[in-house]
Amino acid sequence: MTDLDPGTLVTIVTIIVAGVGIIIGTAIPAIVEGRAVNKALEGIARQPDAAQDLRTTLLIAMALLESTAIYALLVILILLFANPLVDRIF
């Protein structure tokens, strides 16, 4: 355990961070999107006439919420496939 070289250490830490990060980065936007859908469905059930407006607004809001999950995904893809630290430490 003590004689790991720095590259292996960076790789191990990167993999752990990627796993934890993708869990947090997708779970929280998913919870928030579920809340938004919940409210929108309640609104549609209460007023079916407003369904068209609600659907448009819901889709745009979902896209804005979804982008945070996409940011997390992109950061983790960079960490996994184009990690800048692996080259710098050696």
Add this chain to the structure above:
Amino acid sequence: MDEITPHVVFTLFNIPVRDTVTTTWIMIALITLMSIVINRRQPVALEALVDFLYDMVSDVMGRPAEPFLPFLGSLAIFIAVANIIDIIPLLDSPTRDINTPLALAVIVFFSVHYFGIRSKGLLGYLKGLASPIFMLPLEIIGQLSRTLSLTLRLFGNIFSAVLIVAIIFSLVPLIAPLPLIGLSLFTGLLQAYIFTALAAVYIAAGLEDSEPQKEDTSSEE
């Protein structure tokens, strides 16, 4: 990873040209050909498409969509075709390369200012940007970050769909990727809708709120 990132097809005057560009050329030819053929055979289908785009843009913007329909409609058609051209063998989506979404988002960035200046006049538009003067830096940051988020949203969605299909394909090549390919087609069409709707929202935010927009549209025709 190498199979799904864009690769250089040929170099022109020492500038490497990636397969993104050649696929976009094929797409342009395909869209032009399809619209000519459909227009000759079934003009009603094209009318239905234009009606659909018109209703969508008017719904999102809350005003008649005539002045913006050429821009936003062609944006929607381009992104939709670019996202689903993946299913043709030997072709890859141009939107999987980050440069294509970046170019589209920069076009949206400039068109917001173009439509805003055309609607309010140059001085009125600048005044609207800095209504209390301390809002100006926030407005600039907002404009830039929405361009960045448009880029990353389209790129991240398409690229992650392509990546998931590639990973499943490397594990189980036979039948298993098919549902995910269907999901990626759905995601692509949804992203085309969302990109267009967000561009419409951004353009509508830069316009005047009041009614005189209607004179503008009638003089336009």
